Amino acid sequence: MTGYFGRRYTLSASHRLHAETLSAEENRLAYGKCNNPHGHGHNYVIEVLARGPVDPETGMVVNLVVLDEVVQTRVLDRFDHTNLNLDTLFVHRVPTTENLCRAVFGLLRDRLPSGRLEYVRVEETENNFFQCWDAEGEMSPRGQ
Amino acid sequence: MVELTRRATFSASHFYWNDAWSAEKNEQVFGRCANRNGHGHNYTLEVTVAGEPDPVTGFVIDLKWLKDVMEREVLSAFDHRHLNLEVPEFKTAIPTTENIAIAAWKRLQPALAGVDLKRVRVYETPEIFAEYRGEA
Numbered sequence: 223m224t225g226y227f228g229r230r231y232t233l234s235a236s237h238r239l240h241a242e243t244l245s246a247e248e249n250r251l252a253y254g255k256c257n258n259p260h261g262h263g264h265n266y267v268i269e270v271l272a273r274g275p276v277d278p279e280t281g282m283v284v285n286l287v288v289l290d291e292v293v294q295t296r297v298l299d300r301f302d303h304t305n306l307n308l309d310t311l312f313v314h315r316v317p318t319t320e321n322l323c324r325a326v327f328g329l330l331r332d333r334l335p336s337g338r339l340e341y342v343r344v345e346e347t348e349n350n351f352f353q354c355w356d357a358e359g360e361m362s363p364r365g366q
Numbered sequence: 367m368v369e370l371t372r373r374a375t376f377s378a379s380h381f382y383w384n385d386a387w388s389a390e391k392n393e394q395v396f397g398r399c400a401n402r403n404g405h406g407h408n409y410t411l412e413v414t415v416a417g418e419p420d421p422v423t424g425f426v427i428d429l430k431w432l433k434d435v436m437e438r439e440v441l442s443a444f445d446h447r448h449l450n451l452e453v454p455e456f457k458t459a460i461p462t463t464e465n466i467a468i469a470a471w472k473r474l475q476p477a478l479a480g481v482d483l484k485r486v487r488v489y490e491t492p493e494i495f496a497e498y499r500g501e502a
Contacts, residue, residue: 225497
């Protein structure tokens with residue numbers, strides 16, 4: 223029987239939204255406060271949903287302890303208490319939460335101990351969140 | 367098509383144990399959840415149905431009716447109960463969050479005949495949840 227298991231994690235990081243291809247004025251217009259050169263930060267919530275058969279022996283889609291370990295090593299250790307703009311994934315890519323969401327998806331895809339990754343949701347604040355079902359093309363940080 | 371979700375909460379105790387395994391293996395796989403004395407959670411049950419809003423009432427479904435169905439079919443059986451000892455589904459299945467979601471779906475579906483039940487999500491804590499969408 224196919225079920226889903228989800229888990230929510232938090233990480234705190236800073237970022238600045240600034241596109242290399244736009245002028246200073248265009249960046250201010252596009253990103254407003256988020257273009258502040260000094261950056262700003264968020265407490266992000268990363269919600270991960272795994273899909274797969276419910277193991278008849280354990281009653282589980284995925285073992286929580288093993289999932290935690292994967293998310294910790296692949297995502298939280300990488301981004302928590304960092305400046306996202308300095309991560310190699312965001313050198314030429316604006317660290318919007320859309321892009322962070324896809325980056326997290328790519329970092330976790332194929333890494334789950336069992337089941338497959340159904341979606342990643344990233345909540346930037348209590349009032350906005352982003353969800354993706356793939357890491358799409360160049361957004362995929364496979365091999366990193 | 368509009369999806370509508372109703373939440374309800376229940377509190378219950380449980381433990382994880384596979385009788386086919388040794389005590390050591392149960393403790394290794396399930397950790398603290400294998401404590402045979404049990405432990406408890408405040409669970410949140412989310413039931414999502416889909417449909418077109420009725421042209422007269424504007425409702426996809428009568429929320430009060432859905433609340434009553436959830437109360438009658440699930441909460442009356444699960445709330446303030448020891449899931450392993452008092453809920454028949456968990457005589458055989460381990461009451462993991464996944465299996466609780468499946469059991470809730472199976473209880474709700476017959477009572478929601480004619481309703482497009484999309485998913486049942488069960489939160490064990492605000493950070494841990496499982497979902498069942500009726501898939502084989």
